[in-house]
Amino acid sequence: MQERKTTEHSPTASGAGPDTGREVAVELTGVTKRFGEFVAVEDLSLDIYEGEFFSLLGPSGCGKTTTLRMIAGFDEPTEGNISVAGEQVRGVPPYRRPVNTVFQSYAIFPHLNVFDNVAFGLRRAGVQKDEIRQRVTDACEMVQLAGFEKRRPNMLSGGQQQRVALARALVNRPKVLLLDEPLGALDLKLRKELQLELRTLQHEVGITFVYVTHDQEEALTMSDRIAVMDSGVVRQVADPATLYEFPHDRFVAGFIGQTNMFSGRVEAVEGDRVTLRTSDGEKIEAKGQEAIEANSEAHVAVRPEKIRFGGDGDNVLSVTIEQVVYLGVSTQYIAVRPDGEKIVLYQQNSHDTAGPAEGERVSVAWDAANCLVLGG
Amino acid sequence: MGGKGRGWTLRLVGLLTPITVWLGLFFLVPLLLILAYSFGKSGVYGGITLGFNPGNYLKVFDPLYLEIIIRTFVIAALTTLICFALGYPLAYFITFKGRRWRNALILLVMVPFWTSLLIRAYSWVVILSGNGIANKTLQFLGITDAPVTLIFTSQAVLMGMVYSYLPFMILPLYASLEKFDTRLKEAAKDLGASRWETFWRVTFPLSMPGVIAGSILVFIPSAGEFVIPQLLGGSRTVMTGSLIQSQFGSARDWAFGSALSIMLAALLLAAILFYVRRVGADKLEGV
Numbered sequence: 010m011q012e013r014k015t016t017e018h019s020p021t022a023s024g025a026g027p028d029t030g031r032e033v034a035v036e037l038t039g040v041t042k043r044f045g046e047f048v049a050v051e052d053l054s055l056d057i058y059e060g061e062f063f064s065l066l067g068p069s070g071c072g073k074t075t076t077l078r079m080i081a082g083f084d085e086p087t088e089g090n091i092s093v094a095g096e097q098v099r100g101v102p103p104y105r106r107p108v109n110t111v112f113q114s115y116a117i118f119p120h121l122n123v124f125d126n127v128a129f130g131l132r133r134a135g136v137q138k139d140e141i142r143q144r145v146t147d148a149c150e151m152v153q154l155a156g157f158e159k160r161r162p163n164m165l166s167g168g169q170q171q172r173v174a175l176a177r178a179l180v181n182r183p184k185v186l187l188l189d190e191p192l193g194a195l196d197l198k199l200r201k202e203l204q205l206e207l208r209t210l211q212h213e214v215g216i217t218f219v220y221v222t223h224d225q226e227e228a229l230t231m232s233d234r235i236a237v238m239d240s241g242v243v244r245q246v247a248d249p250a251t252l253y254e255f256p257h258d259r260f261v262a263g264f265i266g267q268t269n270m271f272s273g274r275v276e277a278v279e280g281d282r283v284t285l286r287t288s289d290g291e292k293i294e295a296k297g298q299e300a301i302e303a304n305s306e307a308h309v310a311v312r313p314e315k316i317r318f319g320g321d322g323d324n325v326l327s328v329t330i331e332q333v334v335y336l337g338v339s340t341q342y343i344a345v346r347p348d349g350e351k352i353v354l355y356q357q358n359s360h361d362t363a364g365p366a367e368g369e370r371v372s373v374a375w376d377a378a379n380c381l382v383l384g385g
Numbered sequence: 386m387g388g389k390g391r392g393w394t395l396r397l398v399g400l401l402t403p404i405t406v407w408l409g410l411f412f413l414v415p416l417l418l419i420l421a422y423s424f425g426k427s428g429v430y431g432g433i434t435l436g437f438n439p440g441n442y443l444k445v446f447d448p449l450y451l452e453i454i455i456r457t458f459v460i461a462a463l464t465t466l467i468c469f470a471l472g473y474p475l476a477y478f479i480t481f482k483g484r485r486w487r488n489a490l491i492l493l494v495m496v497p498f499w500t501s502l503l504i505r506a507y508s509w510v511v512i513l514s515g516n517g518i519a520n521k522t523l524q525f526l527g528i529t530d531a532p533v534t535l536i537f538t539s540q541a542v543l544m545g546m547v548y549s550y551l552p553f554m555i556l557p558l559y560a561s562l563e564k565f566d567t568r569l570k571e572a573a574k575d576l577g578a579s580r581w582e583t584f585w586r587v588t589f590p591l592s593m594p595g596v597i598a599g600s601i602l603v604f605i606p607s608a609g610e611f612v613i614p615q616l617l618g619g620s621r622t623v624m625t626g627s628l629i630q631s632q633f634g635s636a637r638d639w640a641f642g643s644a645l646s647i648m649l650a651a652l653l654l655a656a657i658l659f660y661v662r663r664v665g666a667d668k669l670e671g672v
Contacts (some may be wrong), residue, residue: 083571103574120590129586177576258497309636 032059033218040089049075051241064220064228067238073221094184109178110187115170117162124158130181148180185217258384262310272308289348294323294377308383315379316354324376423643429635441644457625460606464546468554468603476558506616537619545613554599561595
């Protein structure tokens with residue numbers, strides 16, 4: 010398949026990606042879904058490229074599963090259009106769409122063994138018997154279920170059932186594979202293993218994956234690009250690094266990773282350099298992402314690992330260390346500002362020098378470039 | 386075994402003793418009596434002399450009686466088939482389209498049970514008899530000039546039986562369909578199965594326990610039924626149940642009646658075993 014490159018999302022692009030020339034696998038245009046009075050998804054526009062591992066990330070009730078179900082055809086959008094592989098799919102029933110789904114509950118057919126479960130889609134498509142045998146065997150091998158073909162679903166563990174669900178969908182070679190929190194029911198260790206496995210598998214088969222999850226770590230680990238959703242609206246679409254380093258708004262900054270947030274009044278704007286005055290009179294230098302007016306209210310955020318000890322930086326605060334948590338690779342410090350607000354910072358444990366102890370008064374500093382002005 | 390094990394055993398004995406005594410007294414003892422009678426010899430004015438007379442069983446194979454037994458099984462099988470054909474769509478509809486009316490609809494299915502079977506069978510007589518409601522209506526509408534023979538036919542018996550036993554089919558079907566995970570339907574559709582294929586490949590196979598239970602619950606009492614065939618079939622459509630009843634009643638041949646009972650039970654057991662094996666095996670084979 011194509012070279013895998015993370016592509017900056019440009020909301021206006023409606024055709025192929027501008028610089029990569031990649032085909033759009035799924036295109037949502039102004040999609041709104043209402044259930045009675047409740048708006049599950051509101052005016053959603055999204056391009057998902059061919060061969061991409063794309064995640065819909067958000068808290069429960071944010072509309073991510075509804076979006077997936079509309080692509081699969083289980084729900085129709087109230088307004089707007091969806092195209093899969095260049096074809097409009099409004100009114101096309103699920104069984105005629107070139108997509109397959111891995112369900113959250115697996116939905117393995119309990120009356121069929123592993124082989125018949127995986128062969129289900131091929132048989133419906135009228136594939137020749139010999140080819141079915143070959144493809145099912147290959148699919149089982151691919152998800153490490155070789156030798157389990159005759160097993161009944163009730164004799165499989167959760168992880169194995171998950172693999173059956175995956176093989177059952179992939180064996181049909183869909184244009185797009187939809188995954189609805191497929192690892193949600195598994196324990197942490199198995200989930201971590203399967204995350205990497207799924208990623209590798211996606212590289213191998215080159216099929217577009219649309220992955221729904223509420224677990225930001227999972228989304229960051231696996232995805233080429235992530236759409237962060239909240240209350241039926243997409244807040245930001247970007248690759249994991251961009252999402253983490255340059256969150257657009259307070260919701261994204263708070264949902265992805267840990268962050269320290271400050272709010273205050275804008276005192277001065279000079280290019281992308283914004284000077285903020287907090288309510289307790291502290292001055293904070295930050296980097297603006299969008300045009301902002303002086304004297305308006307603004308929020309800024311800085312990641313815990315961008316803050317260091319010492320008085321050298323664009324922003325310096327005097328704090329008292331309240332708690333020191335040793336985490337192995339790094340140490341987490343929770344510090345309190347004079348006004349009682351808390352700051353979290355991380356230090357790598359790569360040096361022998363010990364950090365400050367609990368109760369110690371220290372200076373912490375960070376640069377304006379790492380301190381972003383947030384929208385919303 | 387430790388003290389805990391003994392406590393458990395005691396509890397088990399305590400729980401199972403009442404039902405064991407009950408079934409022993411009122412099921413096993415009568416069954417053994419019937420078995421003993423079936424080899425006995427009936428007195429001319431009733432009563433029975435115990436002994437070993439296999440002749441009672443040979444009499445069952447008399448063409449006269451054999452015809453009745455075959456008719457019994459044909460009518461019972463047809464009753465089961467019609468109950469299934471009528472009951473499955475209804476159970477399916479109530480389960481998947483009933484929404485908040487589900488419980489109310491299932492209650493309606495059970496309404497006929499609130500009246501005695503005898504009264505319900507008699508009401509069919511009122512409807513089907515020569516100058517009954519059905520014939521009056523037909524004549525009023527000008528479809529027929531003279532009364533048509535509706536009652537005392539095997540069709541009338543079949544109608545009455547289907548009417549009486551339909552709930553026994555619907556309830557187990559509903560119970561098994563209700564447990565169905567509708568997400569499996571979505572999975573089937575997602576994998577390219579149309580509505581029809583989804584039903585035949587997923588929904589129906591998974592409702593087989595209900596189909597088996599319902600069929601048995603309808604077939605067994607239908608095969609042993611004697612009230613309905615007597616009231617609606619008259620002397621022309623005699624079934625094994627009424628034959629047995631008459632042996633213990635007017636014919637006073639308890640030995641033959643017992644032999645007929647044992648034969649009927651044995652044939653039913655064989656039929657059920659065959660059915661469960663067939664259908665059960667089919668269900669396990671998959672697609």
